Amino acid sequence: MTQTAPWWHAATAYQIYPRSFCDSDGDGIGDIPGIISRLDHLADLGIGFVWLSPVYRSPMADNGYDISDYRDIAPEFGTLADMDRLIAEAKSRGIGIVMDLVVNHSSDEHHWFQEARRSRDNPYRDYYVWRDPAPNGGAPNDLQSNFGGPAWSYDERTGQYYLHLFDRRQPDLNWQNPELRRAIYEMMNWWLDRGVAGFRMDVIDLIGKDPDASITADGPDLHPFLREMHDATLKGRDVVTVGEAWSATTEGALLYSGRDAGELSMVFQFAHIVQGWDEVHGKWKPKPFDLVGLKQVLAEWQLALADDGWNSLFWSNHDLPRAVSKYGDDGRFRVVSAKMLATVLHMMKGTPYIYQGEEIGMTNIAFTDISQFRDIETLNFHKIQTAAGVTPGDFLAGANSNGRDNARTPMQWTDGPQAGFTSGEPWIEVNPNHREINVAADRARPDGIFAHYCELARLRRELAVMREGSFTPYLQDHPKVMAYVRQHEDARIAVLANFTGEVVTVDVPRGLAISGRAISANYPGRDALDGTAELRPFEAVAILEG
Numbered sequence: 001m002t003q004t005a006p007w008w009h010a011a012t013a014y015q016i017y018p019r020s021f022c023d024s025d026g027d028g029i030g031d032i033p034g035i036i037s038r039l040d041h042l043a044d045l046g047i048g049f050v051w052l053s054p055v056y057r058s059p060m061a062d063n064g065y066d067i068s069d070y071r072d073i074a075p076e077f078g079t080l081a082d083m084d085r086l087i088a089e090a091k092s093r094g095i096g097i098v099m100d101l102v103v104n105h106s107s108d109e110h111h112w113f114q115e116a117r118r119s120r121d122n123p124y125r126d127y128y129v130w131r132d133p134a135p136n137g138g139a140p141n142d143l144q145s146n147f148g149g150p151a152w153s154y155d156e157r158t159g160q161y162y163l164h165l166f167d168r169r170q171p172d173l174n175w176q177n178p179e180l181r182r183a184i185y186e187m188m189n190w191w192l193d194r195g196v197a198g199f200r201m202d203v204i205d206l207i208g209k210d211p212d213a214s215i216t217a218d219g220p221d222l223h224p225f226l227r228e229m230h231d232a233t234l235k236g237r238d239v240v241t242v243g244e245a246w247s248a249t250t251e252g253a254l255l256y257s258g259r260d261a262g263e264l265s266m267v268f269q270f271a272h273i274v275q276g277w278d279e280v281h282g283k284w285k286p287k288p289f290d291l292v293g294l295k296q297v298l299a300e301w302q303l304a305l306a307d308d309g310w311n312s313l314f315w316s317n318h319d320l321p322r323a324v325s326k327y328g329d330d331g332r333f334r335v336v337s338a339k340m341l342a343t344v345l346h347m348m349k350g351t352p353y354i355y356q357g358e359e360i361g362m363t364n365i366a367f368t369d370i371s372q373f374r375d376i377e378t379l380n381f382h383k384i385q386t387a388a389g390v391t392p393g394d395f396l397a398g399a400n401s402n403g404r405d406n407a408r409t410p411m412q413w414t415d416g417p418q419a420g421f422t423s424g425e426p427w428i429e430v431n432p433n434h435r436e437i438n439v440a441a442d443r444a445r446p447d448g449i450f451a452h453y454c455e456l457a458r459l460r461r462e463l464a465v466m467r468e469g470s471f472t473p474y475l476q477d478h479p480k481v482m483a484y485v486r487q488h489e490d491a492r493i494a495v496l497a498n499f500t501g502e503v504v505t506v507d508v509p510r511g512l513a514i515s516g517r518a519i520s521a522n523y524p525g526r527d528a529l530d531g532t533a534e535l536r537p538f539e540a541v542a543i544l545e546g
């Protein structure tokens with residue numbers, strides 16, 4: 001008997017960063033009623049589910065990735081009743097709402113942590129990771145926080161250190177404690193029973209950590225915990241789950257998302273992102289774009305998950321720069337290059353994620369002063385790096401090219417004041433280019449970027465070859481073009497794209513030759529590939545045979 005494919009194989013996902021999406025009450029912060037007012041935009045785009053970045057109650061040290069109550073909504077975002085209405089309104093448009101589950105850590109204002117820090121024998125003490133000071137009184141070991149500095153902070157009252165792999169206001173939860181795990185599963189079931197369509201799981205690769213052995217990602221208990229979670233919450237429910245896993249390798253991805261893994265639907269993997277970072281200075285030091293390196297990683301993942309497991313496909317999210325600025329051209333060729341990136345990404349096998357604003361080609365913002373940044377990660381690293389001698393100009397260059405605030409400037413709805421995002425003062429500056437780049441202007445054009453994304457989402461629903469077809473890469477050593485073929489039963493799609501602003505002439509390899517009709521293209525008039533092809537700047541075409 002053939003198994004029917006899950007619903008989310010045919011779905012295009014869309015990520016909302018609520019703080020920056022749409023503000024309904026003029027406080028300068030996006031909110032849930034604002035999202036509801038824009039659901040038709042997503043329905044028009046043909047979205048299957050929304051990954052909603054955290055809306056839970058939170059002191060917002062890390063914009064909601066520090067949760068103080070998992071069963072309530074932050075007042076600046078709305079109420080539980082608003083959330084129920086969002087779930088229902090989205091559902092009536094065929095859209096599922098996927099909650100962001102941040103359970104590697106909580107906020108230090110969560111009552112569990114408030115209790116835990118009262119005394120060493122408090123019943124909640126063991127919900128977190130406490131260790132005695134080293135013999136010299138310092139931190140237990142030199143584990144470092146992802147946001148810079150030591151991953152241990154000293155708690156005066158109880159004389160021990162607690163672990164935080166992110167900011168000190170984000171203490172790590174102790175997954176070794178079965179009661180904590182049970183409390184999390186209950187909370188997940190509470191949300192599932194409210195009708196959410198699944199979870200995106202924040203830094204889920206960290207929950208099996210063994211801090212005493214300085215093991216954070218991929219700890220020994222990671223997969224057993226995920227299987228336990230699955231059995232206690234997800235099993236028997238038709239939901240989608242995506243685990244954020246910076247450490248995931250292709251083998252690891254199969255452990256999480258293999259057919260019989262009993263864990264997650266897919267992982268959100270970063271190998272293609274990290275290959276573009278500097279080996280020593282990471283993302284803070286820009287590195288020239290290397291298409292060959294990027295293609296190699298993408299193909300490796302496509303091939304490794306060809307028959308089992310499932311890929312997430314994305315260029316960007318709320319932690320990354322804007323796709324068109326990073327991989328395309330956000331100046332003269334913005335529109336064609338944004339479409340090119342969409343075509344090559346969405347034509348691969350996996351679930352594509354559109355990050356808010358990508359569907360109209362929003363770009364990075366160029367801040368000129370550190371006071372304009374809001375992100376805790378950028379501000380922490382600014383302190384650390386300038387103290388270490390990095391010049392303010394160099395730091396600014398790095399933060400402007402790879403910093404997280406690029407993705408967090410408000411959604412550009414109109415060419416009006418504050419881009420139609422808010423009637424008040426936005427919490428972070430609106431990109432001045434909203435006068436040209438905005439939803440209203442792009443959607444008014446039949447050849448806009450939005451229209452191009454709509455088409456891709458529609459094709460995914462219609463074409464089995466796009467969802468399930470095999471993937472064969474071509475021209476892997478070519479530094480300027482990306483090429484591949486998808487095949488399923490008798491159907492074949494060939495994809496060819498120019499990643500540069502120059503005309504590029506390519507000898508079409510035999511396996512890539514095709515004739516039929518262009519189903520996704522950013523220039524008119526190419527329905528076949530054969531012999532030599534002269535590709536226009538950032539041209540991309542996907543041709544369906546026959």
Ligand code: TEU
Nearest residue numbers: 062065102146166202203246283319404
């Ligand atoms: O991100 C995980 C994470 O490791 C990132 O902070 C990453 O190190 C950095 O952004 C690289 O550019 C998740 C969330 O997506 C992020 O927004 C949170 O800040 C973080 O977890 C903590 O919850």
